Amino acid sequence: MTDDRARERAHEDDRVALALDLLAALEHDDLPLSAVVDRIETVTTDPTLVRTILDEAELRGIIERDEGRVRMQRGGFVRxxxxxxxxxxxxxxxxxxxxxxxxxxxxxxxxxxxxxxxxxxxxxxxxx
Incomplete structure (x- = not known):
């Protein structure tokens, strides 16, 4: 992997981690998928990365997706x-x-x- 590609991959990993942190901090129990995507887009507007974030959030148990709705599984709280x-x-x-x-x-x-x-x-x- 080239140095440029390695830096790009590290930057993508940082954005995924930041978006997962944001999702874990949301104070809603349930949101439409479009509202969750709206929040993720404050971190990245790359559609592939948005999908990766949603998939990873589900794998880690942060969210659960069901018919266009997203339920938060771990509520955080931002003071x-x-x-x-x-x-x-x-x-x-x-x-x-x-x-x-x-x-x-x-x-x-x-x-x-x-x-x-x-x-x-x-x-x-x-x-x-």
């Missing part, structure tokens, strides 16, 4: 005070693309995900 940090700057929301002067970043075990706007971070986590 805003501890797991969501804000930074001032010039950002674009990963979810909706809006320009932000304050970015909200999720601190997950496998890394940081963001920036999000204040309403999008709540939506991603299932608070709204």
């Amino acid at each position: 805003f005070e501890r797991h969501v940090v804000t930074r001032e700057g010039d950002f674009d929301c990963l979810r909706c693309g809006a320009s932000l002067s304050t970015g909200h970043f999720l601190q997950l075990d496998t890394g940081e995900l963001g920036p999000f706007g204040s309403s999008c971070v709540r939506k991603v986590l299932g608070r709204d």
